[in-house]
Amino acid sequence: MEDCNKATVESKASPWWKEILQSLVIAAVLALIIRSFLFTPFYIPSPSMEPTLYPGDRIIVNRLAYRLGEPRRGDIVVFRYPFDPGRDLIKRVVAVGGDTVEARDNVLYINGQPQPPAEYLPPGVVYSDFGPVKVPPGSYFMMGDNRNNSADSRVWGTLDGKLIIGKAFLVYWPINRIGFLK
Known part of the structure; x- marks a missing residue:
């Protein structure tokens, strides 16, 4: 009788390689879902966001x-470049739809109000005069934190919100820079 029960238990158990294969398939599907719909890693290729990102x-x-919500001023956003949707860029939202943005005499103005220098900007930022630019509804005015070395909305215009991929929120490499973005 014992031999009969032992054989029944063994026949119900899957071979070890089937369990491993099943686990790998489940892990791959979960990774694909997470990367496609929730979180995506990106690599920073240029100095346009220094000193926030290198x-x-x-x-x-x-x-x-x-x-779940709209981008706000100050958010760091990854988006498809308007003139080459196969290329992704990262910049900071400076103005949102309905805002008017301009720079004069090395001061950034939003809706006619001078903006205090942001803590994330590198020292010695110099604004070339531009604008005023009225940001259309559903669009955003984007600028790199390294404003003296960034091709952004001052060059290519406002960004249609449909091109936004998501909000950058965490540096995970290199190890000495791990942390949440502000």
Whole structure:
């Protein structure tokens, strides 16, 4: 009788390789879902966001953030470049739809109000005069933190919100720079 029960238990158990294969398939599907709909890693290729982000930094982008709300001034956003949607860029939202943005005499103005220098800007930022630019509804005016070395909305115009991929929120590499973005 004992031999009969032992054989029944053995026949119900899957071979070890089937369990491993099943686990790998489940892990791959979960990774694909997470990367496609929730969080995506990105690599920073240029110095346009220094000192917040440096070339070589690796970040995580929340793809769900703007399905639940709109980008706000100060958010760091990854988006498809308007003139080459196969290329992704990262910049900071400076103005949102309905705002008027301009720079004169090295001061940034939003809706006619001078903006105090942001703590994330590098020292010695010099604004070339531009604008005024009225940001259309559903669009954003984007600028790199390294404003003296950034091709942004001052060059290519406002960003249609449909091109936004998500909100950058975490640096995960290099190890000495791990942390949440402000």
